[in-house]
Amino acid sequence: MAGPSDNGGWSSDGSSPEDLPDFPEEWGVIVIPDDLSELSDEVEAVRAELREAKTQSHFADHPLLRALRKIANGAVRAPVLIISMAVLVTVASLFASAWPGPARQPATQRTASTTTTRPTALPALELVNADGQAVSLRQELPAVILLIDGCDCAALVADTIDAVRPEIAVITVSGMFTASAGTIPPTGATPQAQGKAVRVLHDPSGNVREQLKLAAPDGTAAALLVSRGGEIIRTDARTASVETFRPDLARL
Incomplete structure (x- = not known):
């Protein structure tokens, strides 16, 4: 029988040497x-x-x-x-x-600084009527109030009277006329036009413009549209035509 050195470390019967593992089963x-x-x-x-x-x-x-x-x-x-x-x-x-x-x-x-805040309700001011008697500005509402100091506003007043409904009064407010005997109201009391009430009032002290935060007269009129409850629906500080506030007349 050959030794391990003769066949590379394997025994003559084909079995593996003791120091090498067997093949997996x-x-x-x-x-x-x-x-x-x-x-x-x-x-x-x-x-x-x-x-x-x-x-x-x-x-x-x-x-x-x-x-x-x-x-x-x-x-x-x-x-x-x-x-x-x-x-x-x-x-x-x-x-x-x-x-x-x-x-x-x-x-x-x-x-x-640039916007003037005006009142939203008409102040309870007393003015002077054509007879010289004190009259509340809120006596007859709803109304269109026209401040016509220094304004040639006859056409504006006439057009406003034509434009309003019969239940809406047209109130003109101006200063007192000066005569040699002093300050007196003008003639022409409360005229009626086509069944519509027109009131002529005077504001000798200028309280209306002051209370409503309106500038001094400049040749144009100022217009206020006031509801029956005294709410100011619209304020036009300067106007010369009824067309500027005609769309809002229906709100009165």
């Missing part, structure tokens, strides 16, 4: 033929598997497939990018809305 019995040509079938099977693997590798590297893979990757990345941008914009908007900015002054403060 699942491999079964391994027989090495004396003629290697008997393994040609196994060799061809291995070569066929290698050729198939190589063909699949070449097919995977085809330019069309690479382009399809790029398109697929882009199709996946685009929605992710869009969603990410939407999330970033939303977060930025939330931070911008929550971040304290410089204090803004109210618009009323910016315009307080």
Whole structure:
């Protein structure tokens, strides 16, 4: 019997030396033929598997497939990018809305120096009628009040009388006339025109313009539209035509 040195460390009966592990049991019995040509079938099977693997590798590297893979990757990345941008914009908007900015002054403060705040209700003032008697300005409402100091407003008064409904009074307010004997009211008491009430009142002290925050006379009239409850519907500080306030007559 040959020793281990004669057959490469294997014993003559085919058993493995003690220092080498045995083959796994699942491999079964391994027989090495004396003629290697008997393994040609196994060799061809291995070569066929290698050729198939190589063909699949070449097919995977085809330019069309690479382009399809790029398109697929882009199709996946685009929605992710869009969603990410939407999330970033939303977060930025939330931070911008929550971040304290410089204090803004109210618009009323910016315009307080240039805007005159006029009363919304007609003051309870006493004027003088054509007979020299004291009369409340709110005695007959609803009304169109025309302040005609220094104004050649005969046409405006006549047009206003024609434009109002019978239940709406037309009140003209002017200063006192000066005569040699002193200050006296003019002639012409309360005229009636087409069944409409027209009152002629005088304001010698100018209280009406002062209370209503109206400027001094400038050759035009000032018009006020006052409802039955004394609410000032409209104020025209300067007007020479009934057309400026005609649309609001229906509100009286």
